[in-house]
Amino acid sequence: MTTTKTETILRRRDGSMTGSGRRAPRSWTDVALNVWGVLVLLFLFAPIIVIVIYSFNTGRLLVSFDGFGFDAFRTILDKPAVQSAVRVSLITAFISAIIATTLGTLAGIAMARHPGRWVWWFLGLLLLVSVTPEIVDAVALLPWFVTLGQDWGMPIFNDGYVRLSIGSSLFATAVVSYLVRARLVGQDANLEEASADLYATSFTTFRRVTLALAMPAVLAGFLLAFTLSLDNTIVAAFVQVSGTTPWPVYVLSAVRSGLRPEVAAVSTIMLALTLVALAVVAVVLKRAGDSATDIARTMGGA
């Protein structure tokens, strides 16, 4: 199960190639595809490279590059607003990832192991959550929180952290549910049955067999949920309360008032963190025996 069809056959073919000698000359379509692929990858990386380079801009404004230096990174230390925005983002992303992972794991296990007509309804709901444009979620959650917090007397929903955590947990819950379900559907329930036959209680079976089987998807789901929540801009811009402005919303307001190099500096640091998170996910999935394709499917959130 560790290799896909293509990989197995390609490997076999490569083996026979080395036996028979030189590779056939490449056709012009192959060359064109190679060039195109590299060009598109460059296109995908262009703005990211630009941001990383411009984080070393010593000028006053982000757009015009004055000189090379670490001023922007030093400025972060002097700006409590930036630090607080990043802190709010990290805290709410963590809370919302915990919520999404818990709810999504339970739901994914339920869908995979206890199928029935309800699964289709639930999948429909998850689909609806994931296809609804974020702007609709955002404009829906704002009046809803106002209604809950002010009209119905539940002051907890006036709290910035609570609002942000809930707002970014919705899509993340759907993603984790898909991941956990996909992982468990691919594996038989034999192990759980064996565990039950060996007189394990259903809770022990759940904890030591089902959850253990789902663990790679749960971990990947947690990290993806964390990254998604860290990214959450639109919903956050609507539901935030002044005083708990998350990082993307801070940046969005800076877009209007003038971007400064420290935005790029913080982004470069966050990019490094995202890379670490992604690498961890990839390693976890690889250890669990996923092929490159499986990883692509998992991380693409589909």
Next chain:
Amino acid sequence: MPERPSTPKSLGGLLAVPAWVWLLVFFVAPVGMVVWFSFGYKPGVFGTHANDVLSFERYLEALSPTFFATFQNTLWVGLLGTALCFLIGAPVAYWMAFKVRADRRGLLIALVLIPFWTNFLIRTIGWQVILAPEGWLSTGLQSLGILGGPLDLLYSRTAVLIGVVYNYLPLMILPLFVAFDRVGPAVREASKDLGGGKVSTFLRVTLPLSRPGVVAGVLLVFIPLMGDYITATVLGGAKGNMVGQLVASQFQTAQNWALGSAMAVVLMLVIALSIGAAALVLWLIALPFRTRNRLVLGPSTGSGTGAGGGPSTGSGTGAGGGPSTGSGTGGGAAAELSEAAS
């Protein structure tokens, strides 16, 4: 899958209850409230919404000529952006699935994923830096003599189009790659052996077999693109004119929740209708081909329902790949092949 007798059915399904409750309370209820608001009105300068008189007037207002132009523009950007994403992304996915050495694919997937998981807003700001009239692209093109004056792209519809194509491209490449990879080289080589050329192998074997991936990619790009707010704000400025911005401004600046809600509902309807229309058109186009090309091999292959959601996850990864593992795809492939042979 048979029911397991060891745990009662009702108890297992209950594991999903927290997620049900969470999504009902924080997704279905708020969206329902938006739909409810859309039938109300803005009571005065200080009120945001009132629902004591219900009417469809906000919808008429949302479809008035000024707003209609924005809807038109959004649909145009959405359709063109999705088409461009497909045209740019499909060759890349094809390249990754068939032309790249197997041990390099993990790296390439990572390279596509990194931009996808980088902060959306930051990536878009990266484009703002690139496209700015005083940026390096502009000065570079001017010093090369390609441009007479500063680059005049930022805050235009073209800039928004570049931005959305860039931002949603990974969402097209990944599902297409997965779909192409599932096709595998076996049936493609078979097609070649049976005399199919490059183009006919792609059009008659690879593309039909990867239809679920194509559908997934198009939907994954088109839907968020239509609701886009960030790209249009950062790269389009005041002239960005996407519905997302319009909805946002009704809630944030105009404080007219009733009209904003109606616009949000219209946006969702437009998305649903255009997907429905596209599905209908594709179905009509495919109809003559289906009746001509499809050869049903025996009664067991489920009468050629290849479109139904694709094979279940991860089951078709066995190296055999015959009709026994993925019966839907395998059957379809066999049918296409025997057609290619005749």
